[in-house]
Amino acid sequence: MKPSISYIIRYSARAKSVRLRVSMQNGVEVIVPQGYDTIHIPAFVQEQAEWIYSAQQRLQEKMQRHKQKLHAFHDATAGYPCTEPSLPEETIVPQRRTLILPTELIIRTLDEVWLVIYQPSKHESITLTMSTVDKQLVLSGAVHKKRLCAQALATWVKRYAAHWLPRMAREISVEIGLPCADIRVRLQKTRWGSCSSHRNINLNASLLFLPEELTRYVIIHELCHTKVMNHSKEFWQLVGEKEPDYKRLDKALNPATQLVPTWLMM
Ligand SMILES: [Zn+2]
Secondary structure (H helix, E strand, C coil): CCCCCCCEEEEECCCCCCEEEEECCCEEEEEEECCCCHHHHHHHHHHCHHHHHHHHHHHHHHHHHHHHHHHHHHHHHCCCCCCCCCCCCCCCCCCCCCCCCCCEEEEHHHCEEEEEEEEECCCCCEEEEEECCCCEEEEEECCCCHHHHHHHHHHHHHHHHHHHHHHHHHHHHHHHCCCCCCEEEECCCCCCEEECCCCCEEEEHHHHHCCHHHHHHHHHHHHHHCCCCCCCHHHHHHHHHHCCCHHHHHHHHCHHHHHCCHHHHC
């Protein structure tokens, strides 16, 4: 059991999310956006405990080096009016963003909404139970461990996507007359899909969170790559044949990134 961390809360008009700052002057500060519900702060600080301890340690070491420098400085400038080297002020923010867990998953591609229920118990791990009839995902166990919950949900999303996306792609493949080899599903940060020179297609599991027409467009786009590997005029012509509205759909893909929940990529 680690000692509890004391901290001060500072409201900032400019802050967009919760941040932590450790400095010699003020200790641990939690900087929160205006109007932020302080009820979340104790859990946030607890979650970042490891980071706070190591930041404090780094600061101590920096302070030691500063003291040594100060001595050397005084030796060198004895008798002269001068300003001292400034006090180290380490302002570091944790890399991790606050993790907000969902109460429902909006699977737009399949037009489904799944309810997420968290049931705390004494178990150290998380068990996810899926009820297809009433579209419920029940997470039980150490549900206070947010990262574990996010991992369990992400695993479920990946499996669900691995079940549905290849089926959808096979149907479209037959419909537009462009066969492909293997269809794989992965959770990726940067791409919606890809196509290899062996005509294997990779689809991003997070496509499930996109409207059906966009997922369909990504699949058509990748299937067209089985014929033309680049983004040449010839390629777009083929895409246009298979999906006349492709320009609008292609444009809509970028902003659609916002529909993918952030916990999925943590
Ligand atoms: Zn492409």
